[in-house]
Amino acid sequence: MTAPPVGRVTALERRLKHPTSGAPALVAYLTAGFPSRSAFPDLLRSVAGVADAVEIGVPFTDPMADGITIQRTSRIALEDGVTLHWILEMLGSVGRLEAPVLLMSYVNPLLAYGWHRLTDRAGEVDVAGFIVPDLPWEECQPVRSRIEGAGMALVQLVSPLTPEPRLQTLCAASRGFVYAVTTTGTTGGEGNTEGIADYLRRVTRHSTVPVCAGFGIRSTRQVRQLAPHVDGVVIGSALLEVIERGGEPARFLRDLCEGSSGGMGGAGQRGGPAAATP
Amino acid sequence: MTATTWPDARGRFGKFGGRYVPETLVGALERLDLAAHEALADERFGETLSLELESWVGRPTPLSRAQRLGDAWGLELWLKREDLAHTGAHKINNAVGQALLAQRMGAGRVVAETGAGQHGVAAAAACARLGLPCTVYMGAIDMKRQAPNVQRMRLFGTEVVPVEAGDATLRAAIDEAMRDWVADPEGTFYLLGSVVGPHPYPWLVRQFQRVIGIEARHQFLKRTGGLPDACIACVGGGSNAIGLFHPFLDDPVELIGIEAGGATGRSGIDGGAGHAATITHGSPGVLHGCYSMLLQDSDGQILETHSVSAGLDYPGVGPEHSFLNSSSIAYYYTVSDAEAIGALEECSRLEGILPALETAHALAGAKNYGRDHPGASLLLGCSGRGDKDLDILAGAGL
Numbered sequence: 001m002t003a004p005p006v007g008r009v010t011a012l013e014r015r016l017k018h019p020t021s022g023a024p025a026l027v028a029y030l031t032a033g034f035p036s037r038s039a040f041p042d043l044l045r046s047v048a049g050v051a052d053a054v055e056i057g058v059p060f061t062d063p064m065a066d067g068i069t070i071q072r073t074s075r076i077a078l079e080d081g082v083t084l085h086w087i088l089e090m091l092g093s094v095g096r097l098e099a100p101v102l103l104m105s106y107v108n109p110l111l112a113y114g115w116h117r118l119t120d121r122a123g124e125v126d127v128a129g130f131i132v133p134d135l136p137w138e139e140c141q142p143v144r145s146r147i148e149g150a151g152m153a154l155v156q157l158v159s160p161l162t163p164e165p166r167l168q169t170l171c172a173a174s175r176g177f178v179y180a181v182t183t184t185g186t187t188g189g190e191g192n193t194e195g196i197a198d199y200l201r202r203v204t205r206h207s208t209v210p211v212c213a214g215f216g217i218r219s220t221r222q223v224r225q226l227a228p229h230v231d232g233v234v235i236g237s238a239l240l241e242v243i244e245r246g247g248e249p250a251r252f253l254r255d256l257c258e259g260s261s262g263g264m265g266g267a268g269q270r271g272g273p274a275a276a277t278p
Numbered sequence: 279m280t281a282t283t284w285p286d287a288r289g290r291f292g293k294f295g296g297r298y299v300p301e302t303l304v305g306a307l308e309r310l311d312l313a314a315h316e317a318l319a320d321e322r323f324g325e326t327l328s329l330e331l332e333s334w335v336g337r338p339t340p341l342s343r344a345q346r347l348g349d350a351w352g353l354e355l356w357l358k359r360e361d362l363a364h365t366g367a368h369k370i371n372n373a374v375g376q377a378l379l380a381q382r383m384g385a386g387r388v389v390a391e392t393g394a395g396q397h398g399v400a401a402a403a404a405c406a407r408l409g410l411p412c413t414v415y416m417g418a419i420d421m422k423r424q425a426p427n428v429q430r431m432r433l434f435g436t437e438v439v440p441v442e443a444g445d446a447t448l449r450a451a452i453d454e455a456m457r458d459w460v461a462d463p464e465g466t467f468y469l470l471g472s473v474v475g476p477h478p479y480p481w482l483v484r485q486f487q488r489v490i491g492i493e494a495r496h497q498f499l500k501r502t503g504g505l506p507d508a509c510i511a512c513v514g515g516g517s518n519a520i521g522l523f524h525p526f527l528d529d530p531v532e533l534i535g536i537e538a539g540g541a542t543g544r545s546g547i548d549g550g551a552g553h554a555a556t557i558t559h560g561s562p563g564v565l566h567g568c569y570s571m572l573l574q575d576s577d578g579q580i581l582e583t584h585s586v587s588a589g590l591d592y593p594g595v596g597p598e599h600s601f602l603n604s605s606s607i608a609y610y611y612t613v614s615d616a617e618a619i620g621a622l623e624e625c626s627r628l629e630g631i632l633p634a635l636e637t638a639h640a641l642a643g644a645k646n647y648g649r650d651h652p653g654a655s656l657l658l659g660c661s662g663r664g665d666k667d668l669d670i671l672a673g674a675g676l
Contacts, residue, residue, distance in 0.1 A: 061580040062449065062565060064456045065300045071443060083577045107298055108564045112578025134298045134564065138288065159302040161463065170301075184302050185461035 009153045012100040012128040012176050015052050016210035016232050024223065025052040025232030026257055027177075027212050028239055028249075029104065031073035032056045032090075033082030035243055041094045043249065047239075048097040050253045052232065053177075055131060056091075058084050058105035065106075065133040067188035069237035073244070084113045091125035100128040102155065102176065107135045115143060119150035129153030129176040137170055148175065155179050160192075160199045171206035178203060180213045180230065188237025191216025193225040200229035220256055281527045281607050284598065289477020289568075291601035297476040298564045303456075306463035311478040313383050318485060323382065330374050334407065335364045337371075337489065341497035342660075346628040347641075351648035354655040356506065358494040360518065360662060361633060365400045365430075367662030368490055368518045369471060373400035375486035376469045377408050385467035387411040391455040393420055393448030393514070394589035394636065395427025396662055397471030402436035405469075412436040412469075415454040417447040420588045424666050445582045448514075448592045452566050472515025473596035476567030480596050487521025490659065495525050498657055508532035510647065511659035512639040513610065514554065514590035516599045518661040523608060532609070535599060536643035538585035539612030554583035555612040556595040557603050570597040586615040586670065587635035589662075613642035619674050621645055622664065634662035635670065 019025035028051035033040050048054050059074035059082055066074070084105070091101065103122065110118055110132065122130075129152050135143065140154065147154045153176030158167055161184065171178050180203045183192035193213075204211050213226050214234030223233050235253065242252045284291040297307060317323040331337040339359045348355030360368035373390075380388050388410050392398030398414040405412035414431055418440045421428050431438050444450035452475075459468040473480045473487070491509075498506055509526055511519035513535035523533045540553030553559065556571050563572040565580055573581040573593040585591040602608035613621075622638035624645075625631055633641060640658050647656060664671070 060578075061444065062453050064453050064566070065460065067457075068443075078579060085577070106564075108572075108574065108580075109578035111563055112574065112576065133300050134567070136297065136299060136301055136304050138304075139296055139298055157301045159300075161302055161305050163305065166304075181300075181302065184463060186457050189461075 008100070008126065008128045008151055009175055012053060012153065013209050015100060016177050016212065019052045019232070024227045024230055025210065025212065026253055027051060027053045027055060027214070027232050027234040028253060029055040029057055029234060029236030031070060031077050031240060032058055032087045033077040033080055034073040034240065035076070037080050037082060037086065041090060043243070044094060045097065046250045047253065048099040048101070050250045051099050053100050053102060053128070054097070055102050055104040055234065056087060058087060058103060058109050060106040060109055063106060065186055067186040067237060069188040069240050073240050084109050088121050088125055091127065101126065102129045102131055103127055104131040104133070107132050115146050119146055119152065122152060123150045127152060129155055131155045131157070131179060133157060137166070137173070157181055158203055159184065160196060164202070167202060168206045171203060172208070174207065174209055177210040177212045177232065178207045179234070180211050182213050182215045182217065185215070187215050189216045191218060191222055193217070193222040197229055204229065223256055281602070281605070282524070284601065285477065285481050289481065291480070291598045292604065294568070294570050294597035294600040295477055295480060296569050297567060298569065299476045299567045300460060302460050303463055303476070307476055307478065314379060314478055314482050317379055317382055323378065327375055327378055330378070331371065331489065335370050335374060336362065338493045338497070339363050341494060341501065344629050347625055350624065350628060351645045352652040353644065353648040354653070355644060356498065356655070356657045357631070357660040358490060358522065358657060359660050360490060361631070361637070361660050365396070365403050366665065367396040367400065367634065368487060368521060369397040369400040370403065371489055371521070372471065372483050372486040372517060373397065373404040373469065376482070377401070377404035377410060380410060380467035380469065381408050383467065385410065386465040387413065388467045388469050389413045389415070389455050389458045390469040390471060391415050391448065391451040392471065393417070393451065393591060394587065394634070395420065395424040395431070395666060396589060396634070398436070398438070399427050399430045399434070401469045401471070402431040402434035405436065406434040413439060413458065415439050415441050415451040415458070417445070417451050418442045419446040420448065420451070423670060424588055427666050447588065449580065456566070472517040473520045473598060474515040474566055474568060474570070474594055480568065480598055483517050484520045484524060484598065487517050488524050490518065490521035491523060491525035494522060494657060502655070505529055505531050506657040507651065507654040508534055508647065509657045509659070510534040510536065510640050510644050512536050512590060512636050512661060513557070513595060513599060514538070514592050514636065515594070516596040518659050520596060520598055522659040523602070527607065533602070533607065534643060534647065535608055535610040536639045537610055537612045538587055538590035538639055539614045540584040541615055552584050553612065554585040554590050554592055556593060557599060557610040558612050562600070565594045568597050570600045571595050571603070586618065587639065589634070589636040590639060611643055611646070613639050613646065617642040619671070619676065622671070623676055631660070632664040633660055634664045635667045637661045
C-alpha cells in the first residue's frame with residue numbers, strides 16, 4: 001500500500017531539508033527509459049539509493065527548455081517507445097525506492113494522458129510530485145488543485161528574472177520544493193553559480209519548503225558554491241552524460257556530493273546497499 | 279463577446295491560446311505585451327509604421343481580378359496581391375511592425391525562425407533597414423529546399439543558423455529560436471513570424487497582418503460595390519489567413535482556410551502525419567507556448583508533418599484559427615500537394631502570376647469551391663510569389 005497522500009509531500013520536503021548524509025540534498029534527473037527501457041529500472045534503483053529525490057523526465061519531442069543533452073536522451077527514449085503509460089507501469093513494478101520520485105514533464109504529454117487519470121495513477125505508484133517547466137503560474141491553477149488534492153506536489157520554478165512580488169507568490173505556493181533555476185537559458189548549459197547568492201537568498205527567504213537549485217550544475221566546485229545558499233541541487237544533464245559515456249552514475253553523484261560537503265557528511269554514509277554501482 | 283473582441287487579457291481565444299512558457303520567459307512576454315499595446319495606441323508609432331509600409335514595403339498592394347483563371351474555375355476570382363509586397367510575401371507586414379517595436383523597446387538583437395524562408399527574409403530585410411543584428415533559425419531540410427532565401431538573408435547581413443535537431447523543419451526552428459531567446463530574454467527580441475506561440479504573439483502578429491484584409495475589403499467595395507461571397511487563404515500557422523479574415527469577421531462573408539493535405543489529399547489521413555492539416559485532422563494540445571489544435575499521437579508527442587510547401591509544413595496552427603473553427607465562424611479544408619501544384623500551374627499560365635506553393639493551396643481550394651459554388655465571388659489571399667519554389671516545381675515536372 002502507498003503511504004497516506006499528505007505524508008508523501010511532507011516526506012519529500014523533510015528528506016530535502018535533512019538529506020540522508022551531508023548537504024546539500026541531491027536531486028537526480030533521469031530521462032525515463034534512457035539509456036534503454038530494459039536498463040532503466042536498475043538505473044533508477046541505483047540512483048535512488050544515492051539521491052535524496054529523483055526526477056523522472058517524461059521525454060517529449062519538443063523540449064524547449066532543454067539543452068542538447070536532454071534533447072538527445074529524450075529522442076533516444078522516444079525511439080525506444082517510452083511513453084508516460086510505460087513510465088507509470090514501470091514505477092508500479094520497480095519496487096520500493098529509497099528516494100521519493102517526481103515526474104518532470106512538458107505539459108502536452110500530461111494533457112494527452114488526462115489529468116484525472118494521471119493523478120489517480122501517479123498516486124497509486126507513489127509519485128510525490130510534478131515539475132512542469134512550460135506550465136507557469138498563470139496557467140497552472142486548476143491543475144495545481146487537482147495534483148494537491150491527490151496528495152502530490154506541484155513544484156514551482158523561479159528564475160533570476162522573476163520579479164520580487166511574483167517570487168513571493170511562487171515560493172509561497174510551491175510544494176515539495178522550490179526549483180530555483182540558476183540561470184537564463186536551457187538545461188545543461190554553463191551553469192551560473194556565481195553572483196546569484198542574493199537571488200538565492202531572496203528565494204530562500206520567501207520559501208517555507210526546501211529550495212533546490214538547478215540548470216547547468218556539473219561540478220563539485222559548483223555544488224560547493226551553492227551549498228550555503230540552498231537546501232539541494234538538481235543534477236541532470238551531467239548525470240545523463242555520465243550514463244551516455246558508460247560511467248557509473250551512482251558513484252558520480254556520491255563523488256559530487258562528498259567532494260562538496262567539506263567533510264560535513266562522512267564518505268559512504270550516503271546511500272546504502274542499493275547505492276552499489278551498477 | 280463578438281468574434282472580433284478576442285483574445286481576452288490572458289491571451290485566450292475561447293479556450294485556445296494562453297502562455298505555456300518557462301518562467302524565464304514570462305517577464306519578457308509581459309513586457310512585450312505592454313510595449314505592444316502602448317506602441318499600437320501611439321499615433322507616432324502608427325505613422326512611422328504606415329510610412330514604412332507605403333514607402334518601403336509598397337503598400338497598398340493591388341487587388342487583381344483573375345478573369346481567365348476565374349472563368350476556368352467558374353468563379354469571380356479576385357487576388358489580394360501580397361506577392362507584390364517587398365520581399366515577395368505578406369510576411370513583411372509583420373516583420374516591419376515587430377522590428378519597429380524591437381527598436382522602440384531598445385532590443386540589442388533580434389532572433390527569428392523561418393520555414394519557407396519568407397519570414398526569415400522579411401525579418402532580415404526589416405532588421406537591415408533598422409540596423410538591428412538578426413539571427414534566423416532555419417531547419418536544415420528547409421535550407422536545402424529554399425536555398426535562394428538563405429542567400430537573400432545572408433546578403434541582408436543576417437546570420438542563418440541551420441537546425442539539424444528534431445524534424446529539421448519549421449517546428450525545430452521555432453524550438454531553437456525559443457532556446458536562443460530564453461538565454462537572454464531581456465536583451466533579445468523574438469520576432470515570431472506567424473499567429474502562433476505564447477500570448478501576445480497571436481494577437482500581435484494579427485494586428486500587423488490585418489492590413490491585408492482592411493485594404494482588400496476597401497478595394498473590393500470600391501471595385502464591385504459589394505463584398506465577396508467568401509474569403510479564402512492558405513493556413514500553416516495562419517498569419518496571412520487571419521490578416522485577410524479578421525476585418526471581415528462582422529460581415530456576411532464565408533471564411534475558408536486551406537490546409538496542406540500533403541500526399542494524402544482531401545480525405546486522406548495516415549498514422550504518421552503525411553500531411554500538415556492541423557485543424558482538419560488534429561486534436562487540441564500545447565506546442566510552442568499555446569493551446570491550439572495540433573498534430574500529435576495518443577501520447578501527446580508531436581508528429582512529423584509533410585507538405586510540398588515548407589511554409590505550411592507545421593504541426594500546429596494559430597489559436598485564433600482553432601477558435602474560429604470550433605465556433606464555426608471559419609471553415610477549414612485540405613488540398614493535396616498535387617492539387618496545389620496543378621492550381622499553381624493554371625494560375626501561372628492563365629494569369630501571368632507565379633504564386634508561392636503555400637498560396638497554391640488557397641488556389642486549389644478556390645478551384646474546389648468553384649465546383650460547389652459556381653459563379654461565386656471569391657477573394658483570395660495571394661500570400662506570396664513562387665520564385666523561391668522553382669527548383670521544387672522543376673522536380674515536379676513543371
